[in-house]
Amino acid sequence: xxxxxKIDGYDLSTSDTEEVHVLAVDDSLVDRKVxxxxxxxxxxxxxxxxxxxxxLQYLGLDEEIQKKETNGxxxxxxxxxxxxYCMPGMTGYELLKKVKESSAFREIPVVIMSSENVxxxxxxxxxxxxxxxxxxxxxxxxxxxxxxxxxxxxxEGEQREGARARRRGINKRKQREGDxxxxxxxxxxxxxxxxxxxxxSIQSATAPLSPSTLDSPTRRLKMTSSE
Numbered sequence: 001x002x003x004x005x006k007i008d009g010y011d012l013s014t015s016d017t018e019e020v021h022v023l024a025v026d027d028s029l030v031d032r033k034v035x036x037x038x039x040x041x042x043x044x045x046x047x048x049x050x051x052x053x054x055x056l057q058y059l060g061l062d063e064e065i066q067k068k069e070t071n072g073x074x075x076x077x078x079x080x081x082x083x084x085y086c087m088p089g090m091t092g093y094e095l096l097k098k099v100k101e102s103s104a105f106r107e108i109p110v111v112i113m114s115s116e117n118v119x120x121x122x123x124x125x126x127x128x129x130x131x132x133x134x135x136x137x138x139x140x141x142x143x144x145x146x147x148x149x150x151x152x153x154x155x156e157g158e159q160r161e162g163a164r165a166r167r168r169g170i171n172k173r174k175q176r177e178g179d180x181x182x183x184x185x186x187x188x189x190x191x192x193x194x195x196x197x198x199x200x201s202i203q204s205a206t207a208p209l210s211p212s213t214l215d216s217p218t219r220r221l222k223m224t225s226s227e
Contacts, residue, residue, distance in 0.1 A: 020150050021045040021076065025055045025095065026084035027114070031136065035082060035113070038143040047076075052098075055083065060103055063201030078108055081152045085114035085121065093125055100129040102149070111146055113138060 011044065022044045026032040032048050039046045049055050056062040059078065081099060083092040092112050100106050109131035122133045131149075134142050 001186075009077065019043060020079045020147055020154070021047070021054060022080045022082060023058060023078045024048045025050075025052060025081065025087070025092070027051055027084065027087040031084065031113075031138075035138055035143075038140050039082075039139060039147075042143050042147045048079075051093065052083065052087055052095035055081070055095055056090075056098060059099070059105055061098055061105070071222075078105070079154060080146070081108055081110045082146075083112060085112050085125070093121075093128065096125060096128050096130055105191060109146075109150055155161065 001050050024035050036046050085092040096110050111132045112125045113134045115136040117135045
């Protein structure tokens with residue numbers, strides 16, 4: 001079962017088994033329909049646009065359009081961007097750079113498509129951060145490979161985030177337990193070696209002399225002279 005919906009000029013097509021939301025960008029209607037179909041076969045949710053500027057508008061990165069209107073897509077998370085390289089107005093390479101410069105979207109994988117197998121173009125896109133470079137016509141095996149990789153990355157990212165959340169919870173629990181231990185512990189007392197009461201000082205001053213002191217030669221001499 002598949003539903004199709006258009007909002008503000010965007011063609012949204014979803015399936016019941018969707019896992020990955022893909023933003024597909026291509027100025028060619030035929031190529032755009034081909035990549036949409038391949039993505040739907042791979043159980044993806046697809047948002048298709050016809051230019052790099054429309055892609056930026058969808059992501060909320062087009063400041064000029066953002067000031068004039070809202071695109072109505074707040075909260076829709078994009079997991080993957082697939083864009084054609086040669087497009088009027090803004091190339092796929094320029095769109096790639098905009099995405100990678102954004103702190104909010106730089107982690108989204110971007111795949112470049114092109115009908116020309118130009119090594120310098122491929123290298124430039126990969127160096128800028130593109131996840132892959134596909135030569136048209138795009139095949140189902142290409143889409144399957146990309147979606148499998150993206151799904152794996154999403155799953156691992158969720159697991160890492162879950163592990164970090166668990167660690168934060170453990171650290172907070174340990175901190176609370178430590179605070180409870182400090183509040184319930186009795187106040188510390190001074191040791192007998194470092195402090196003494198006045199009564200103990202008086203007792204030590206009036207204590208009788210030890211036998212060793214009385215038996216000393218000097219003490220015996222003084223006692224004999226006094227007698």
